[in-house]
Amino acid sequence: MTFSVKNFALRLAQPAAPRWGLGAAMLACVWLSACSPSGREASAEPVQASPKAPRALALARGKVDVEGGLLVLPAGAEGVVQQLKVKDGQRVQAGQVLLRLGDAAAQADVAVAESEEQLAQARLAARTARLPVLQQTLTRWQTAAKQGAADGQQVEEAAQALRDAQSEQAIAKAEVQVAQRKQAQLRALLTRQELRAPEAGTVVRVQSHVGAHVAPGTPTVVLLPERALIVRAELNESFASAVREGMPATVVIDGDAGAAQRLPAAKVLRISPVFGVGQLQEDTQRGPVRVIECVLVFDQPPVARVGQNVRVTFHE
Structure with a gap:
């Protein structure tokens, strides 16, 4: 060769x-x-075979959501919106003020309660200051009575005066406590004029404006809480026995914008024990479809938005 x-x-x-x-x-x-x-x-190199794709057991349609859903925050009291501290799309922290109502009457009540507490404190201080003097007077009369310079009547009168002063002091202390509790109650009502974020999240929609009059319970702000995204899938009753908790699933965005976007791997977290009426699918001949809701969690945070339609494929 x-x-x-x-x-x-x-x-x-x-x-x-x-x-x-x-x-x-x-x-x-x-x-x-x-x-x-x-x-x-x-x-001479061998050709490696491609891995076998997992077999699909069931299909479902669903939506991206967060556990508990969006939070619709209502006004806690009646009043006029005085300050609006947020706007749509703004991220907020837990406890942050979202809006503040104006209520002159409530503020006036707090001012009156503060004055009442000051008056009760002054009355308590005056009655407390009398006690040492009355105690000294009683001691002198008791000493004089032992020496024969005073009778028992005078000692008893001094002791009664001290007891009366002590009772007045106790009443003054109670008046101070009542004034403080009244003031705390009015301040608590005043804090209801403020709407605060219950947890961190993003403002989806502000449903009020400065100058608007709102009543207690009126929805004012819609908040998307900062929680992990999930999928709520509607499993047709024909697939009810094929799906179980912990089963892996493939989730893709169900849209018309070209190729379907595949999201991270997911698994079944829980399955509803009851049937419901499907909201995402309907049989034009039979009418509403009976479905079971399945909640799925992602292995990794997906790039998706709450409310997006998805298609779910459950695997072995």
Whole structure:
């Protein structure tokens, strides 16, 4: 084989007729490459089979959601919107003020309660200041009575005066406590004029404006809580026995914008124990479809939005 290759190469080195020189050179390159060890090794490599795709057991349609859904925050009291502190799309932290109502009457009640507490504190201080004097007076009369310079009536009168002063002091203390509790109650009512975010999230929609009059319970702000995204899938009753908790699933965005976008792998978190009426599918001949709601969680945070329609494929 080596001798033949060498002779063939020598012939290629000699001048040749133009009509076949180029073809002979190409043929020699192909023959040499075929006889090389690398060509033999490449042809001997085994072809690896592609992994078998998991078998689909059920299909369902669903929507992207968060556990508990969107939060519709109502006004806690009646009043006029005095300050609007957020706007649509703004991220907020837990406890952050979203809006504030104006209520002059409630603020006036708090001011009156503060004055009442100050008056009760002053009355308590005055009655407390009398006690040492009355105690000293009683002690002098008791000493005088022991020495025969005073009778028992005078001692009893001094003791009664001290007891009366102590009772007045106790009443004054109770008045202070009542005033403080009344003030705390009015301040609690005043805090209802403020709407605060119950948890971190994003403002989806503000349903009021400055100057608007709202009543207690009026929806004012819709908040998307900062929680993990889930999928609520409607499983047709014909697939009810095929799906179980923990089963893996493939989720893709169900839309008309070209190829379907595949989301991270998911698994079944829980399955509703009752049937319901499908909201995402309907049989035009039979009418509403009976479905079971399945909640799925993602293995990784997906790039999706709450409310997006998805298609779910449940696997073995």
